[in-house]
Amino acid sequence: SQQGEEDPQALSIQEGENATMNCSYKTSINNLQWYRQNSGRGLVHLILIRSNEREKHSGRLRVTLDTSKKSSSLLITASRAADTASYFCASSGNTGKLIFGQGTTLQVKP
């Protein structure tokens, strides 16, 4: 399988804490993307980091990429109850095909 892996599979934190999710992928990439999914609904794009970038920020999100280790991490700072969702990484090569990880389910308790 070409699927990436994410860990942890599930994460439960208190509101205000930071949440970190990790992703590993298997093939060389053009970019890596993170998506969010609220229960049973469509995925929403959060952030994209290109293979020549090492870190990227968007609001409370911080993404890092280590192409030598074929890994990425997503940090959500100062989490809110509304951040409760599943988060998926997706690696993309030159064809545009996305290979998704299995996701991390985040629960933020108020």
Add this chain to the structure above:
Amino acid sequence: EAQVTQNPRYLITVTGKKLTVTCSQNMNHEYMSWYRQDPGLGLRQIYYSMNVEVTDKGDVPEGYKVSRKEKRNFPLILESPSPNQTSLYFCASSSTAGLGGYEQYFGPGTRLTVT
């Protein structure tokens, strides 16, 4: 409003009865794709299309067909559905122009149950 629409949103059918799930996007995107999502397995790509009349198999194409006759539409066809195709299906599209990096826009999903 820029969006990807799928129909139907929910479908219960019986084994062997042909069905089509429609997908349409209004963003003039070249790239469209179908995924299925199953518990513990994440999203797996079924088929994708880089442009009109160009389609390619994804990771799990068996039992599915697609066509791309128009840029905006990318229907998913199950010629003879089986219970193992019970799943949540997502259509997605993206632009392949420039350095956009293929951010994908997802439809709301179609929950299919095959009995």
